[in-house]
Amino acid sequence: MAVSRTMGAGTAKGKRIAVVSRHAEADASLEVDQLSQYLGYSLKRAQLRIFDDFIHCVAPLQLTPAQFAVLLLLEKNPGRNQTEIARTLGILRPNFVAMLDELESRDLCLRVRSDNDRRSHILALTEKGAAILARAKKLIGTKHEARLRELLGDDNRALLLAMLEKIAREF
Amino acid sequence: MAVSRTMGAGTAKGKRIAVVSRHAEADASLEVDQLSQYLGYSLKRAQLRIFDDFIHCVAPLQLTPAQFAVLLLLEKNPGRNQTEIARTLGILRPNFVAMLDELESRDLCLRVRSDNDRRSHILALTEKGAAILARAKKLIGTKHEARLRELLGDDNRALLLAMLEKIAREF
DNA sequence: TATTGTTATACTCTATAACTATA
DNA sequence: TATAGTTATAGAGTATAACAATA
Numbered sequence: 205m206a207v208s209r210t211m212g213a214g215t216a217k218g219k220r221i222a223v224v225s226r227h228a229e230a231d232a233s234l235e236v237d238q239l240s241q242y243l244g245y246s247l248k249r250a251q252l253r254i255f256d257d258f259i260h261c262v263a264p265l266q267l268t269p270a271q272f273a274v275l276l277l278l279e280k281n282p283g284r285n286q287t288e289i290a291r292t293l294g295i296l297r298p299n300f301v302a303m304l305d306e307l308e309s310r311d312l313c314l315r316v317r318s319d320n321d322r323r324s325h326i327l328a329l330t331e332k333g334a335a336i337l338a339r340a341k342k343l344i345g346t347k348h349e350a351r352l353r354e355l356l357g358d359d360n361r362a363l364l365l366a367m368l369e370k371i372a373r374e375f
Numbered sequence: 376m377a378v379s380r381t382m383g384a385g386t387a388k389g390k391r392i393a394v395v396s397r398h399a400e401a402d403a404s405l406e407v408d409q410l411s412q413y414l415g416y417s418l419k420r421a422q423l424r425i426f427d428d429f430i431h432c433v434a435p436l437q438l439t440p441a442q443f444a445v446l447l448l449l450e451k452n453p454g455r456n457q458t459e460i461a462r463t464l465g466i467l468r469p470n471f472v473a474m475l476d477e478l479e480s481r482d483l484c485l486r487v488r489s490d491n492d493r494r495s496h497i498l499a500l501t502e503k504g505a506a507i508l509a510r511a512k513k514l515i516g517t518k519h520e521a522r523l524r525e526l527l528g529d530d531n532r533a534l535l536l537a538m539l540e541k542i543a544r545e546f
Numbered sequence: 547t548a549t550t551g552t553t554a555t556a557c558t559c560t561a562t563a564a565c566t567a568t569a
Numbered sequence: 570t571a572t573a574g575t576t577a578t579a580g581a582g583t584a585t586a587a588c589a590a591t592a
Contacts, residue, residue, distance in 0.1 A: 234452045234463045247539055248426070281405045367527055
C-alpha cells in the first residue's frame with residue numbers, strides 16, 4: 205500500500221482512489237481551479253496565449269515579439285549602443301549578437317562603429333526596418349491589441365497594464 | 376538625407392549619429408514607454424519577475440513553478456495518468472517523462488501501472504510529496520502571494536487574476 | 547488500427563567564461 | 570584596469586518522429 209490513491213498523510217490504508225469513483229464526471233477535464241488561483245500560473249498561461257496571437261498577427265512580417273521590441277526601442281532611442289539596448293530589454297549581451305546579426309542580415313537595422321568610443325556599436329533602424337516596424341504596429345494595433353480591448357474593455361485593459369507594470373517595477 | 380538620426384537607407388556618408396547630441400539626459404535610462412503599452416511586453420516582464428520571486432520563495436524546497444504545478448495537480452486529481460496531467464499543464468508527453476523521473480527520484484510522486492489499462496501510468500503524490508507541497512503552499516502563501524496582495528490590494532489582485540484567466544481561456 | 551509511455555533529436559532561450567580591441 | 574562586442578558553450582524549455590507494449 206504505502207501509497208493510497210490520494211496519498212495521504214499517515215494512514216495509507218483504506219484510502220481508495222478516485223479513478224474508480226469518478227463516475228458521472230467521467231474523463232472530463234481536470235480540476236485546475238486551485239492552480240489558477242496562483243498568479244504565476246495564470247500569468248504564464250496568459251503570456252503564452254498573447255505571444256501566440258502576436259506571432260500569428262505579425263506572421264506576414266516574420267517578427268518575433270523580441271525582434272519587434274528591439275525595433276521599437278531603436279526607433280525611440282536612436283544613438284544607443286548594443287549594451288544599452290540589450291540591458292533595457294533584459295537580453296544578455298552575448299545573446300544579443302545573433303539577434304542583431306539576423307536583423308542586420310534582413311536589413312532592418314545596422315551597427316555603426318561609434319566615433320566617440322570605437323569599441324561600441326551604435327544601433328540604427330534602416331528605412332526598411334522603420335517601414336516593417338510601422339507595418340507591424342498597424343497589424344498589432346488593428347488585430348492583436350484591438351481584439352484584446354474588445355475582450356477586456358478599455359478601462360480594464362488599462363488597469364491590467366498598470367498592474368503588470370507595477371509588478372515588473374515594484375515587486 | 377533620407378534618414379537623419381534614425382539612420383537611413385542607402386546613403387551612408389555624412390550620417391552623423393545621435394550620441395553627440397544626447398546632452399542633458401546623458402546616459403539615463405532609455406525611453407520604454409511606448410513598448411510598455413504593449414500588453415505582451417508588460418505581461419512577459421511581470422511573468423519573469425513573478426517566477427523569479429516564486430523560485431526564490433520556495434528555494435528551500437527546490438521546486439520550480441512547473442514542478443509545483445504538477446504536485447498541486449496530482450493532489451487535486453488523484454488517479455490520472457501522465458497524458459492527462461501533461462495535457463492539462465500544456466506539457467508535451469515526451470517532455471513530461473524527464474520531469475516525472477526527477478520528481479519520482481526525489482520520492483515526491485510515483486507512477487503506478489493501471490489495472491484497467493496496462494499501458495498507462497497512474498500518478499500519485501507520495502507522503503513526502505504531499506508534505507513538500509504543503510510546505511510550498513505555505514511559503515508561497517505567506518511570502519510570495521502575500522507580498523503581491525500587499526502591492527496590488529486584494530480587489531485589484533482578484534481583478535488581475537480574472538483578466539488573466541479570461542485571456543488564457545477566451546482570447 | 548490507435549494510444550501510452552518512451553527515446554532520440556533538434557531548435558530556441560538563457561546563462562557564464564573568456565577572448566579582442568579599444569579605452 | 571575596465572568596458573564593448575564577440576565567441577564558445579552549457580543548460581533549460583519546447584517541438585516532432587518513431588518505437589515497444591498494450592488496447
